[in-house]
Amino acid sequence: MTVTLTLIAITGFISFIALYVNPKIMDLGMLRPYRTVREGTWYEIITSGFLHAGIGHLLVNMFVLFFFGVVIEQTLGIYHYLALYFSGLAFSAIPSLVRHRENPNYATLGASGAVESILFGYIFLYPTEKIIIILLPIPIPAWIFGIMFLLYSVFESKREGGNVNHEAHIAGAIWGILYLIFFIPNSVDHILTLFGLI
Template sequence: MNLTITLIALNVIVSLSALYLDQRIFEKGLLRPYRTLRSQTWYEMITSGFLHANFSHLLVNMFVLFFFGIVIEQTLGPVHFLALYFSSLIISSAPSLIRHRDNPNYATVGASGAVQSVLFSYIFIFPTEKIMLILLPIPIPAWVFGILFVLYSVYEGKRKTGNVNHEAHIAGAFWGVVYMVLFVPNSVDHILTVFGLL
């Protein structure tokens, strides 16, 4: 729980400072693939994850991180939790780096990719637990929510409307599951047991 609160505090401090105190923090830390690849500013893959486009963007991400991060931190332990979070910042940045590498005007910020990794690692560990959305207050199994979320993200990503980085969401969700399979012992046996396949 301590690491989750620390990550939330860092996100809040850095994001609000960039939004309301010094715009240079925002410009220096955001992920601009054109700049990142040409100037080798790889740190942007991490720093952009501690910046948010506006207060509501920050609030939603921190709300999700609080509720699922605490559980994942307690379940996996601090080392795996931090490894998952920071590796997902990098993994979820990769699609933007590739797709927008030649677009000098494209930039992205937000902890969404890392937050989705935390959320989907939760879904992987607790697939039958119920998740309820604020806009749709009907409890549904976590694994059903996961499928619906990915389908929605793919659909919205293809529409290419708005400024939400759906590619980062999908990559983060994917990495949350892959991390569990590759690095957390017995995770595959666990999921097979939950669904009565082992």
């Protein structure tokens, strides 16, 4: 079993137990910046990534992780793959911790930040590969999809509507690119070569 499938299995199991068997797990594990800062429950930065608001939320994240995670795992190796995933989870929590540290009613959860790090790691390494969006079943280059996704996330984050943590998506996406630039040798040269710039 690959690391990607292991992450999916563990996340699915914990999310299911928290949703349908023991709701206390949900309350203890979700990221509550007000509580995190005051009580030092920093573990929430990681545990929140193994919890989801519902089956739909879980399925979307795990679907994206499956299709792009397997490729990134094979490309980077297990060590860098896990480092990217968990550092992406932590980095994507920063906007929530900063913005909502004074709001006792705010909470967030889900693997989205880590999954976006994996997705944008893929986009960075394979920018010309085609991605098909379910709502728009036309193959488009990965780099165009990445730009569209970021623009949409920025727009939605400014609207401040709904329960989706778009800031975590943006932070996770940015970290997926930064990780490769900082920690994966020759990743920038790889991109320049793909676009014929060197």
